Amino acid sequence: MIAFFQNIVGSVLNNFIIVIIATLMALFIDFLFPTFSKWTRMFLLFIVITIVLQPAFEHLVLIQKIAHSISMTFLSIYPVLTAAMIASGGAFGMLNFQPAMLLFANGAVFLTERLLIPLLTAAIVLDLASRLLPEVSFSKMSDLIRTTLLGLVSALVTAYSIFITTGGTMSWAMSGFASEPIKELVRQNVPFIGSFMTESLGAIGKYSSGAAIFAGGWLITSIWTIALVPTLKTLFTAFLYRWTAALIEPFADEDITGVLDDIGKTLFVLCAVSFLIAFALIYTALFTVILVKLITTMK
Amino acid sequence: MITLFQVIVVFLVLLLLSFAAPKLHPILYVSIFFFFLLHLLITVIMPFGKTFAKLFEPLPDPFAKLLIGSVLLYYLSELIAKHMAEAGYASLAALSHFAVKIAILTLWIQQTSAVIKLLSSLLSK
Numbered sequence: 001m002i003a004f005f006q007n008i009v010g011s012v013l014n015n016f017i018i019v020i021i022a023t024l025m026a027l028f029i030d031f032l033f034p035t036f037s038k039w040t041r042m043f044l045l046f047i048v049i050t051i052v053l054q055p056a057f058e059h060l061v062l063i064q065k066i067a068h069s070i071s072m073t074f075l076s077i078y079p080v081l082t083a084a085m086i087a088s089g090g091a092f093g094m095l096n097f098q099p100a101m102l103l104f105a106n107g108a109v110f111l112t113e114r115l116l117i118p119l120l121t122a123a124i125v126l127d128l129a130s131r132l133l134p135e136v137s138f139s140k141m142s143d144l145i146r147t148t149l150l151g152l153v154s155a156l157v158t159a160y161s162i163f164i165t166t167g168g169t170m171s172w173a174m175s176g177f178a179s180e181p182i183k184e185l186v187r188q189n190v191p192f193i194g195s196f197m198t199e200s201l202g203a204i205g206k207y208s209s210g211a212a213i214f215a216g217g218w219l220i221t222s223i224w225t226i227a228l229v230p231t232l233k234t235l236f237t238a239f240l241y242r243w244t245a246a247l248i249e250p251f252a253d254e255d256i257t258g259v260l261d262d263i264g265k266t267l268f269v270l271c272a273v274s275f276l277i278a279f280a281l282i283y284t285a286l287f288t289v290i291l292v293k294l295i296t297t298m299k
Numbered sequence: 300m301i302t303l304f305q306v307i308v309v310f311l312v313l314l315l316l317s318f319a320a321p322k323l324h325p326i327l328y329v330s331i332f333f334f335f336l337l338h339l340l341i342t343v344i345m346p347f348g349k350t351f352a353k354l355f356e357p358l359p360d361p362f363a364k365l366l367i368g369s370v371l372l373y374y375l376s377e378l379i380a381k382h383m384a385e386a387g388y389a390s391l392a393a394l395s396h397f398a399v400k401i402a403i404l405t406l407w408i409q410q411t412s413a414v415i416k417l418l419s420s421l422l423s424k
Contacts, residue, residue, distance in 0.1 A: 017357075018357070018358060018359065021355060021357055021358055022355075022358055022362070024355075025355045025358070025363065025366065028351070029366065029367075029370055032370075033370050033373070033374050035373075035374075035377060036370050036373050036374070039369075039373075040366070040370070043362075043365075043366055043369075043407070046362075046407075046410055046411070046414060047358075047359075047362050049414050049417070049418075050410065050413055050414055050417065051359055053417075054417075057417065125418060128418070
């Protein structure tokens with residue numbers, strides 16, 4: 001886990017140090033050649049776009065790829081799963097699974113791949129455009145896109161939790177008191193999507209704690225880890241962007257910090273979007289595990 | 300400090316020339332100006348540019364050098380253009396400045412195309 005974080009920090013932090021050095025250089029050049037300052041700003045933006053935004057773009061492409069491959073996997077695996085459900089017959093009735101949930105998970109991933117991620121890309125491009133040309137500002141538009149996406153994702157997650165809780169026997173409440181301070185911490189400190197994260201993690205946690213009876217705690221933990229690694233990575237990168245923006249604000253141009261801040265915000269939304277994928281993966285994996293267990297124990 | 304002293308000497312020489320040979324003054328001014336510019340370029344600006352480039356070596360490769368080079372080019376061209384404008388050839392000055400601007404943009408074309416490629420790779424998916 002530590003190596004994993006070091007890996008991210010190393011690759012991303014390098015770029016941020018480059019930003020800081022570049023802003024210093026721009027300061028020097030502005031002092032020496034004040035007539036060139038407009039263009040220095042432009043070239044600095046260039047440097048920022050080509051070098052610093054690389055991790056953000058990589059994340060976007062990564063999540064897109066994951067969404068694509070998972071939706072492909074779902075397409076191939078769901079007929080088998082459904083067939084197994086029918087074959088297991090009555091055993092499933094007592095578990096009160098929602099078969100519609102599978103369809104829903106697939107739909108969510110499909111939606112993510114086809115609609116949410118392209119919209120996020122549009123938000124990034126609009127941000128860049130409005131920073132490059134402040135006269136033609138699209139910042140309201142990209143803000144609108146971000147909030148809309150966040151609302152959409154929250155609605156989808158709520159729908160997930162409805163499905164899960166109407167599953168009845170599968171859900172039992174986690175001991176609420178133990179996790180409350182952590183929830184509060186996350187809610188306060190993760191900007192933009194903090195409360196969303198706690199809510200959705202609570203919903204999926206409720207489900208998997210029920211499933212832990214069948215599948216065993218370690219298996220659940222490993223499924224969670226695998227599903228949440230891209231999300232965590234994105235979250236961490238988003239934080240790094242905002243930290244850098246805060247760090248260079250005193251001596252950098254407002255545009256540069258603004259770009260970094262906006263990209264950080266967009267990455268937070270991307271993190272929320274990738275939650276959808278993670279949920280679908282967790283749900284399907286647990287479902288498969290339980291199904292296999294049931295089939296093997298019934299015989 | 301030495302440079303400042305040199306500038307004062309050049310200034311005095313120019314003033315003397317304007318008394319001694321007022322008819323020849325413009326052409327002598329221009330020649331001394333360019334001579335002094337070359338001198339400064341060799342003794343001050345170039346070494347400083349090199350140390351500046353070395354200072355910002357950690358920046359990824361073409362950017363620091365490109366930025367310093369284009370800034371210096373722009374500054375020189377602005378100086379020369381101003382000089383021409385003082386001599387009364389303002390339109391020629393504008394023309395030369397424009398040409399240098401285009402040259403600077405050509406230096407940056409590769410980087411620009413990289414940015415455009417990056418953005419369009421995001422969009423095409």
